[in-house]
Amino acid sequence: MRYEIRVEGHLSETLAKAFPELDHVVMSGQTVLFGPVVDEAHLYGLLARCQSLGLRVMEMRQLPE
Amino acid sequence: MVEAYGNAQGPTVPAISGVPCADPLGDPFLRTRFALPSRPATFLRRRRLVDHLDQALRTPLTLVNGVAGAGKTLLAADWAAGLRQPVAWLTVEAGDRRPGVFWAYVLQALRACGTGAVGSPVDAAGVDRRLLAALATELNDRDRPVVLVLDEYDRVTAPEVAEQLEYVLHHAGQGLHLVLVTRTEPLLPLHRYRAAGELTEIRAAELAFTPDEAVELLELHGLSLSVPAARALVDRTRGWAAGLRLSALAARESADPEVYLKEFEADRSTVADFLLAEVLKEQTEETQDLLLRVSVLERFCPDLANALTHRSDAHPILAGLHRDNTFVEHLGHSWYQLHPLFGEILRAHLRERLPGLEPELHRRAARWLRRSGFLPETLVHGAAAGDWDCAAGALVDDLAIGQLFTGLRSADLAQLFSRMGSEARSPATDLVRAARALSRHDLDHGLSRLRRAEERLADDAPDLAAARLSCALLEALAARLTGCPPRAERAAEAADGLRQHVEAHLLDEHPELTALLLTHLGSVRLWAGRFEDARAALTTVVDTPAGSCTALPREESLGHLALLDYLNGWLGRAERKALAAVSEAERAGSPQPSGSGIGRLVLAAVAVDRHELGRAQALLDETARFPPGRPDPVPAAGRALATARLLLVRGRARAAVEAAGPAVSAAVASPWAAGHEALVASAAHLAEGRPDEAAQVLQDVSGDQPACAVEAAAIQLAAGHPREAVDLLDSIRNEGRNGPAVTVRAALVRAQVAEDAGDAVAARRLVAQALLDARRERLRRPFLDAGGWIRPLLATPALHELAAGWLTPGPPRRDDRTVPESLPPLLVAVELSGREHDVLERLARLMSTEEIAADLYVSVNTVKTHLKSVYRKLAVNRRSDAVRRARDLRLL
Numbered sequence: 029m030r031y032e033i034r035v036e037g038h039l040s041e042t043l044a045k046a047f048p049e050l051d052h053v054v055m056s057g058q059t060v061l062f063g064p065v066v067d068e069a070h071l072y073g074l075l076a077r078c079q080s081l082g083l084r085v086m087e088m089r090q091l092p093e
Numbered sequence: 094m095v096e097a098y099g100n101a102q103g104p105t106v107p108a109i110s111g112v113p114c115a116d117p118l119g120d121p122f123l124r125t126r127f128a129l130p131s132r133p134a135t136f137l138r139r140r141r142l143v144d145h146l147d148q149a150l151r152t153p154l155t156l157v158n159g160v161a162g163a164g165k166t167l168l169a170a171d172w173a174a175g176l177r178q179p180v181a182w183l184t185v186e187a188g189d190r191r192p193g194v195f196w197a198y199v200l201q202a203l204r205a206c207g208t209g210a211v212g213s214p215v216d217a218a219g220v221d222r223r224l225l226a227a228l229a230t231e232l233n234d235r236d237r238p239v240v241l242v243l244d245e246y247d248r249v250t251a252p253e254v255a256e257q258l259e260y261v262l263h264h265a266g267q268g269l270h271l272v273l274v275t276r277t278e279p280l281l282p283l284h285r286y287r288a289a290g291e292l293t294e295i296r297a298a299e300l301a302f303t304p305d306e307a308v309e310l311l312e313l314h315g316l317s318l319s320v321p322a323a324r325a326l327v328d329r330t331r332g333w334a335a336g337l338r339l340s341a342l343a344a345r346e347s348a349d350p351e352v353y354l355k356e357f358e359a360d361r362s363t364v365a366d367f368l369l370a371e372v373l374k375e376q377t378e379e380t381q382d383l384l385l386r387v388s389v390l391e392r393f394c395p396d397l398a399n400a401l402t403h404r405s406d407a408h409p410i411l412a413g414l415h416r417d418n419t420f421v422e423h424l425g426h427s428w429y430q431l432h433p434l435f436g437e438i439l440r441a442h443l444r445e446r447l448p449g450l451e452p453e454l455h456r457r458a459a460r461w462l463r464r465s466g467f468l469p470e471t472l473v474h475g476a477a478a479g480d481w482d483c484a485a486g487a488l489v490d491d492l493a494i495g496q497l498f499t500g501l502r503s504a505d506l507a508q509l510f511s512r513m514g515s516e517a518r519s520p521a522t523d524l525v526r527a528a529r530a531l532s533r534h535d536l537d538h539g540l541s542r543l544r545r546a547e548e549r550l551a552d553d554a555p556d557l558a559a560a561r562l563s564c565a566l567l568e569a570l571a572a573r574l575t576g577c578p579p580r581a582e583r584a585a586e587a588a589d590g591l592r593q594h595v596e597a598h599l600l601d602e603h604p605e606l607t608a609l610l611l612t613h614l615g616s617v618r619l620w621a622g623r624f625e626d627a628r629a630a631l632t633t634v635v636d637t638p639a640g641s642c643t644a645l646p647r648e649e650s651l652g653h654l655a656l657l658d659y660l661n662g663w664l665g666r667a668e669r670k671a672l673a674a675v676s677e678a679e680r681a682g683s684p685q686p687s688g689s690g691i692g693r694l695v696l697a698a699v700a701v702d703r704h705e706l707g708r709a710q711a712l713l714d715e716t717a718r719f720p721p722g723r724p725d726p727v728p729a730a731g732r733a734l735a736t737a738r739l740l741l742v743r744g745r746a747r748a749a750v751e752a753a754g755p756a757v758s759a760a761v762a763s764p765w766a767a768g769h770e771a772l773v774a775s776a777a778h779l780a781e782g783r784p785d786e787a788a789q790v791l792q793d794v795s796g797d798q799p800a801c802a803v804e805a806a807a808i809q810l811a812a813g814h815p816r817e818a819v820d821l822l823d824s825i826r827n828e829g830r831n832g833p834a835v836t837v838r839a840a841l842v843r844a845q846v847a848e849d850a851g852d853a854v855a856a857r858r859l860v861a862q863a864l865l866d867a868r869r870e871r872l873r874r875p876f877l878d879a880g881g882w883i884r885p886l887l888a889t890p891a892l893h894e895l896a897a898g899w900l901t902p903g904p905p906r907r908d909d910r911t912v913p914e915s916l917p918p919l920l921v922a923v924e925l926s927g928r929e930h931d932v933l934e935r936l937a938r939l940m941s942t943e944e945i946a947a948d949l950y951v952s953v954n955t956v957k958t959h960l961k962s963v964y965r966k967l968a969v970n971r972r973s974d975a976v977r978r979a980r981d982l983r984l985l
Contacts, residue, residue: 039366041445045441046444081366082162083363
């Protein structure tokens with residue numbers, strides 16, 4: 029499955045490296061992280077990672093394959 | 094409040110006076126997890142939150158819920174510090190995710206404020222409901238409720254922990270106020286608490302700073318800001334405490350803070366990411382380097398930081414950072430930690446700025462921690478670095494290899510070392526591999542690795558003593574699993590010689606090493622039929638102090654001792670020890686039978702001899718789940734014995750013969766296991782009408798095995814060989830150690846011989862003696878097996894009186910003359926509560942009030958209360974009468 033996670037603000041290149049498995053693109057006050065997610069555990073792990081880095085998740089959705 | 098805690102070799106760590114020293118897992122940092130986190134000078138107390146939190150004293154559950162860096166912990170710590178009530182504080186760590194470990198720490202935290210003295214779990218995977226019930230009861234009985242704060246509760250991920258917490262909370266009544274400080278919502282039924290008005294909730298919106306509060310906070314950082322400017326900053330950071338703090342730090346460094354903050358407001362970067370980079374940028378090169386490197390550590394002191402930077406300037410840098418409230422928090426005694434949020438972001442910076450350095454940093458940390466005697470941290474960083482020589486070396490040198498087999502940490506250790514590849518080649522890594530294989534009863538791999546380690550530890554260098562002692566433990570286990578007494582004796586002798594060469598404090602800290610070794614030694618001696626030698630080793634283990642790391646060897650040793658008593662014919666003694674073994678496991682909070690389950694097997698065998706077949710079957714079913722791999726000889730033989738005897742009694746001779754041979758390949762034969770196997774085969778031949786084969790099979794049974802010999806004599810007699818039967822009985826060595834199961838059977842064989850010879854007087858005298866011996870033990874099987882000749886004898890008045898009530902149906906109660914003093918009749922039907930029944934049952938086992946209290950995890954007074962009500966309901970005044978009446982009423 030593929031997901032995208034929108035977090036508030038422009039993520040620095042450095043911090044984006046905390047998500048090496050995802051691509052990212054910065055747009056209009058948000059950063060979109062996107063890419064393959066292995067399973068539910070991975071998904072929750074990504075959310076926890078956002079939280080522990082102080083990121084505010086605006087939106088998260090599954091992408092069509 | 095804070096005092097030094099000296100470590101034998103290393104630096105000191107902070108300690109809280111009043112916290113008992115006994116740490117369930119030997120974690121030297123434990124004390125920092127029970128301490129209220131200190132508030133920095135820049136902490137702003139916010140009245141509205143403290144007032145709201147005061148509601149916590151009126152509700153059982155309180156939730157402080159907010160994102161990382163929202164100021165939850167400091168709020169709760171500040172509030173708790175001002176309470177008059179006793180406060181138990183626990184900072185949860187990621188390693189506490191196993192319920193058993195979690196509860197061990199919660200109980201320890203509670204103990205620090207004078208409650209929770211109910212024991213401690215020994216099995217990391219779970220915790221016995223009874224332990225939790227006892228805790229709840231104890232809390233409920235308190236005059237002053239305890240406030241239990243669990244900080245970083247989001248690190249608890251196991252759903253059963255939430256369920257267990259709820260259980261304790263529910264049953265603790267007014268005695269417990271639980272405060273959960275967490276980033277994520279806990280898995281408790283919050284809606285129910287909320288609907289009942291039993292929940293105090295402080296959530297992110299309430300934790301957010303108002304513009305006025307922001308002004309005050311920034312003032313504490315030396316910045317004065319107008320309220321409109323503060324409002325803009327609060328909008329930008331959403332009142333997030335960490336964001337405000339970082340913006341103060343960043344602005345303070347700039348020429349015009351107000352302008353700086355304006356620019357920050359206009360910027361659209363993520364708050365923490367941007368601000369942290371800004372603050373980091375302002376630090377010196379050395380400081381930045383140090384911060385990035387220590388981000389791989391949970392906690393650090395200057396010396397450890399120096400080990401990571403290969404410089405010597407950590408002391409002034411860390412002191413300066415702490416003074417400026419930048420990134421680091423002081424834990425006391427020169428130990429620091431990074432705020433978790435900053436640590437996480439700094440690690441991202443580390444990966445970018447110093448790519449590939451992380452493993453090396455873990456390796457340096459592991460080496461330093463090992464030198465300084467911090468074993469758990471050494472293992473974590475050694476594993477993270479893939480430096481298995483270091484991790485395994487630390488485990489072995491610390492004499493902690495027994496913890497792979499027993500104790501709360503065993504599952505975590507097994508998991509940690511399961512990542513070890515085959516590239517690590519040090520003897521210590523082979524020892525760990527051997528231990529892990531042997532713990533799975535995988536002898537092929539275990540023995541080859543053990544041999545490889547031994548070859549390389551051959552020289553007598555004193556610094557190898559710990560490794561060679563670890564070898565001795567594994568050798569003893571290998572000897573046990575292969576049924577090889579000389580090998581176990583060699584290992585025990587080697588261990589005796591080696592103990593003086595290792596540091597005494599290591600032996601004191603790891604009682605499980607010796608306890609495990611002696612259990613293995615006792616087991617293999619028992620296998621070989623050397624009962625008294627076995628008893629000596631096993632008794633030593635039982636006498637070692639109870640604790641989470643010795644619970645398993647103590648349970649196993651008690652179980653082996655129980656089997657030993659059973660094999661000598663002492664059912665009552667065997668039962669008491671087996672029950673002690675089972676309750677040792679239960680007391681320790683283990684949710685399922687651990688170890689080999691030998692205690693239950695002995696109880697099953699005793700139940701067969703008492704003709705309590707349903708109970709025997711139930712006990713055998715409970716132990717049906719055996720660990721995979723090669724069977725452990727003694728428990729396997731015990732299981733074969735109990736199963737085969739039960740099947741024989743049930744008339745399934747074929748199945749009994751099949752079950753009688755334990756699938757064990759041992760270096761030496763076990764005389765009692767072989768004897769019992771022969772007995773079952775012989776009894777099956779007899780049952781199927783082949784008396785000659787039955788006698789043939791018994792050829793090798795001799796008086797050296799009294800328990801087998803008496804049963805063999807009975808079969809010889811039944812097969813028509815009275816002379817052989819008597820010869821066999823005469824050959825039994827009577828060293829006064831043969832119990833009723835032996836003497837009763839012997840007396841019955843002689844009685845039948847006398848009866849057949851026409852000597853009715855002698856027969857009656859012998860049967861009377863047998864009944865007297867058997868009655869106390871409720872030993873029914875020998876009489877039921879004796880055959881038709883005994884029935885007329887039992888019907889004679891004198892013998893009938895001895896047999897009535899336990900062997901044959903008793904007379905109607907009104908004429909019950911066997912009861913020396915008649916009890917007044919009961920007017921109403923008796924209904925005992927579950928607890929009263931528990932107490933009565935233990936009374937019948939001749940346990941003292943104190944023993945019952947300990948066994949049921951209740952106070953002595955509670956037991957006395959239950960006793961009084963049992964006496965009242967049964968209309969008696971004494972223990973013995975209570976038990977007698979309960980038996981009469983079939984309540985027992």
